[in-house]
Every structure is written in structure tokens, then in C-alpha cells.
Amino acid sequence: MVKSTRSSVTSVMKTKLRKGAWSLEEDQKLIAYIHSRHGNWNWVVTPKAAGLLRTGKSCRLRWLNYLRPGIKHGNFSQEEDETIIKLHQQLGNRWSTIASRLPGRTDNEIKNHWHTHLKKYCLKKNNILQETETDDPSEDDDLLLSNLQKPSNVNANSSPSSSSSSRGDPAGEIYYNQTIEENDGSSQTYVELQRLWDPVPASFPMEGLYGTTTYTLASYYDAGDDVSAYLLMQQNEESV
DNA sequence: AAACCCGTCAACCGCTTCCTG
DNA sequence: TCAGGAAGCGGTTGACGGGTT
Structure with a gap:
């Protein structure tokens, strides 16, 4: 039992x-x-x-x-992809061990990323290697990996973080100058909850779909024991 | 426009491992 | 040493959005 x-x-x-x-x-x-x-x-x-x-x-x-503080959301960098693939070759499905080598990434996220992106990439790569055994495989590597970095559904108005933002699960998500009211009817300013734990920085960079964006803390509300703390993040600049 | 299909990912489930008394 | 409880782990599921027909 x-x-x-x-x-x-x-x-x-x-x-x-x-x-x-x-x-x-x-x-x-x-x-x-x-x-x-x-x-x-x-x-x-x-x-x-x-x-x-x-x-x-x-x-x-x-x-x-x-x-948990320090968790990264959103696209994996090419370096992260390469690391995951390399470690998976060495360790197999030991996601937590792999995650321990990628700061800010969780085993669950790596596992999902593997099943949805990297596994296909590896299969594709193997096929290419079989077809062009005499070619330099590193070129194919770069091409395939760079393709992995491109969002499949580019939308200029979308959130810079992962697609989960559209699932009514706002915590941890950062929107450009949005309020919750715009999303789920609440009048509160949108939050980035995990910052509750860390000392709040005046500004911080966050990797998004289109590059790294620096967000600036606009306001902070802490209700003490009731602990409702809200952070308004303003998009400061964006590099593509 | 509607129905269907597919990809994605947060969350769940069940098993294993670790820890403590 | 052992048993029971807590935490960790990895496979799987299901909801959802977007694309296609």
C-alpha cells in the first residue's frame, strides 16, 4: 500500500x-x-x-x-539549453541534479523545457548528423539552438515572461504598467510576489522574450502581518 | 465562425530517499 | 537497527491558448 x-x-x-x-x-x-x-x-x-x-x-x-525568490521565468538562453543538453547526455532524467547546475531554474521547468523543446531539437540534430556525417555539425547546432530562442507567437503587446500569463495565474508575472483590473477585475496594481522575500531592489533586469528589460520599482505596499505587498513594475527600457 | 488539434506548462500523483526518535 | 514521517523526485495529467481545417 x-x-x-x-x-x-x-x-x-x-x-x-x-x-x-x-x-x-x-x-x-x-x-x-x-x-x-x-x-x-x-x-x-x-x-x-x-x-x-x-x-x-x-x-x-x-x-x-x-x-521562491530567484526563480527565473521565461525563455531559456542558448547557454542554458546547451547546458541542459550536455547534462542530460551525462545524467539522463536527473532533473533536480541538472537544475542544481542552472541557477534560478527548477527541475520542473527544465523537465518541461526538455520535453517540449530540447528533446525535439536533439532528435532533429541526430537526424541531421546521420544525413550529413561529413559536415561540421556545430553549424547545425547553432542554427537549431538559435531557432529554439525565437518565440513562436511573437506579439508586441504580450507579456515579456512566459505564456502562462494568460492562464489566470498572475503571481510571479510582470506586465508592462498593467494593473490587475486590466486582467482579472481586481483594482490592485499588478504584483510580482516573489520580491516579497528579497530586499526590494530599486531596479532589476529580467530576461524576456525580446531581450533583457530593466524594471524600476514604482511603488511598494506592505500591510504588515496581513502581508499584502504590491509592487508596481514599470518597464524602463528594452533591448531587442 | 466553429470545431478540432496540438503544444505548452503548472500542478498532481505515487514512489523513493532521507531524517529522526 | 528499525519504523514512521517528511521531503524530494520524476512521470503524468489536464487546462488552456493558439493554430489549422
Whole structure:
């Protein structure tokens, strides 16, 4: 029988557990709780302590893959792609080990990126190598990898971060001068939640679809224990 | 315009490993 | 040394958006 049927988990299950995408409010609660614990918390008690109807596992995953400070979202650089491919050749599907070599990237994100982009690239590369054994394969490498960097659906008005922005999962996303009202009806200014944890920089660069953009902190609101902190990011400049 | 298909990715599930008493 | 609980890991699923027919 499955060992992971824990009493603590099942007790939570008796209440109505939420599943699926995390809401902004849930993210805020989780960040607030973790923030208040100063690096000392337990995933099993976290949902109850934070006022969340989630399992500890779900909280852990949300934190590690999305809310944790330093997490990079959006396109992988060519260097990152090359590193992943190289490490995958050496290590196989040991995503967490691979992730440990790519600062800011999570095992889940690398795994997804592999299955959706790099696996195809490797197959294509192998085909090319078989067809042109005498050619210099490095040229094909560069061409294929540079193609990987190009967004498939270029839209001048789209968010600079990943396509998940359109899934009603705003936390961690940064929009150009947008407010939540423009997106989901809330009157709050759009947030970049993970900055709650780090000392807030006056400005910071973020890699997007079209190059690195420097964002400048426009306003900051911290409601203390209730921990609702909002950051308005303004697009400062953009390099293509 | 509508239906369908496909790609993407956040989140879930179940198993394994690690830790602690 | 062992058992039980917590955390970690990787495969899979399902929702969603965009493209195609």
C-alpha cells in the first residue's frame, strides 16, 4: 500500500481541499507565512498555519517552482539549453541534479523545457548528423539552438515572461504598467510576489522574450502581518 | 465562425530517499 | 537497527491558448 497516506494529509483531506491553479490570494498567504517563519517551517503544518486549503506537498511545489525568490521565468538562453543538453547526455532524467547546475531554474521547468523543446531539437540534430556525417555539425547546432530562442507567437503587446500569463495565474508575472483590473477585475496594481522575500531592489533586469528589460520599482505596499505587498513594475527600457 | 488539434506548462500523483526518535 | 514521517523526485495529467481545417 502507498506509504504516503499520512494521517496529517488525510486529516486535511477531510476538509475541502483546493486543487488546480493557485490564486493570487493563496500565493500571498503562502508567501506571508513563509516570510514570517524566517526560513524555519514545516510543509505538513504550512497549509493550516497559512490558512490554505492545500496539501503540504502542493504548497511545497508552489513555493519551490514558482514563488521562491530567484526563480527565473521565461525563455531559456542558448547557454542554458546547451547546458541542459550536455547534462542530460551525462545524467539522463536527473532533473533536480541538472537544475542544481542552472541557477534560478527548477527541475520542473527544465523537465518541461526538455520535453517540449530540447528533446525535439536533439532528435532533429541526430537526424541531421546521420544525413550529413561529413559536415561540421556545430553549424547545425547553432542554427537549431538559435531557432529554439525565437518565440513562436511573437506579439508586441504580450507579456515579456512566459505564456502562462494568460492562464489566470498572475503571481510571479510582470506586465508592462498593467494593473490587475486590466486582467482579472481586481483594482490592485499588478504584483510580482516573489520580491516579497528579497530586499526590494530599486531596479532589476529580467530576461524576456525580446531581450533583457530593466524594471524600476514604482511603488511598494506592505500591510504588515496581513502581508499584502504590491509592487508596481514599470518597464524602463528594452533591448531587442 | 466553429470545431478540432496540438503544444505548452503548472500542478498532481505515487514512489523513493532521507531524517529522526 | 528499525519504523514512521517528511521531503524530494520524476512521470503524468489536464487546462488552456493558439493554430489549422
